[in-house]
Amino acid sequence: MNGVAPPELDAKAQTLHQRILGDIERRIVSGEWPPGYRIPFETELTEIYGCSRMTVNKVLTQLAAAGLIERRRKAGSFVSQPRSEAAVLAIHGIEAEVTALGLPYRFELMHRRQRRPTAAERLTFALEGSGPLLALTCRHFAGDGPFCLEERLIDLEAVPQAGKADFTREPPGVWLLGHVPWTVAEHHIKAAAARGEEAALLKLEPGSACLVVERRTWRGDQFVTAVRFTYPGDRHQLVARFSPS
Incomplete structure (x- = not known):
């Protein structure tokens, strides 16, 4: 084993990544999760989507880089105030x-x-x-x-x-x-x-x-x-x- 995931598994992970990302973006943009709302913790999201914590962490990192959420150490992730x-x-x-x-x-x-x-x-x-x-x-x-x-x-x-x-x-x-x-x-x-x-x-x-x-x-x-x-x-x-x- 060389540690590289088979192509079909990698594609599945990418699809799940996009699904989680799209779900959270939709909730934020629609106002369902308003500014200041605490997003479920990483452990909660892994249970909701049946995925690895690494996948969830990558999604949250991408959302933070886009300015949609703020990640606070030990407190969790929160929807950003609009700027x-x-x-x-x-x-x-x-x-x-x-x-x-x-x-x-x-x-x-x-x-x-x-x-x-x-x-x-x-x-x-x-x-x-x-x-x-x-x-x-x-x-x-x-x-x-x-x-x-x-x-x-x-x-x-x-x-x-x-x-x-x-x-x-x-x-x-x-x-x-x-x-x-x-x-x-x-x-x-x-x-x-x-x-x-x-x-x-x-x-x-x-x-x-x-x-x-x-x-x-x-x-x-x-x-x-x-x-x-x-x-x-x-x-x-x-x-x-x-x-x-």
């Missing part, structure tokens, strides 16, 4: 960030009202008059967990059709990208502590670290929208790729 990457200079919908993680996406419109701008807003956004603004608050989800909080203002003098848009069916960011061409955008990125209501909506402890992205867009000289995205700080990162000028 997203967003380009600093890109403008795209939150749904694209979530689906890139392989997680189901949904959103809910929590607040909507029209109001006049404050003096500070007229100065900040260079508003010439005191025409109405549409104030929106949305919560975006990745799987079963809150992914991002969106707080947005839309200038109804620049975008009057937004006053009748149904933002319960389509997120405001996606709607704006499809209906209003913009020419200039500005990003502000900072760290902030989660505030009371904000922390509750994101299911965080008050004072937890968050990543905040504030964006303003204009069409020519006319202000269109300002939005504040708040992400749990340990689940999001911003990426920029650039070349020397």
Whole structure:
């Protein structure tokens, strides 16, 4: 015996490896096993699938390398918190960030009202008059967990059709990208502590670290929208790729 497994046994092991890998990936991506869920121990998985511990260990190692699980010594393996990457200079919908993680996406419109701008807003956004603004608050989800909080203002003098848009069916960011061409955008990125209501909506402890992205867009000289995205700080990162000028 030279220690090399016969081809048919090796193929069988590979098939079982893919089956276990596919089963666990499906449970994670579907949300059946949410972030933080403890995956059965290696010994439990060997009993469930009737395989060697080495096969299970290889599967878990592959899942950890893909970022789907975290392996903690003596504690076991746990489904990872979703981590997203967003380009600093890109403008795209939150749904694209979530689906890139392989997680189901949904959103809910929590607040909507029209109001006049404050003096500070007229100065900040260079508003010439005191025409109405549409104030929106949305919560975006990745799987079963809150992914991002969106707080947005839309200038109804620049975008009057937004006053009748149904933002319960389509997120405001996606709607704006499809209906209003913009020419200039500005990003502000900072760290902030989660505030009371904000922390509750994101299911965080008050004072937890968050990543905040504030964006303003204009069409020519006319202000269109300002939005504040708040992400749990340990689940999001911003990426920029650039070349020397």
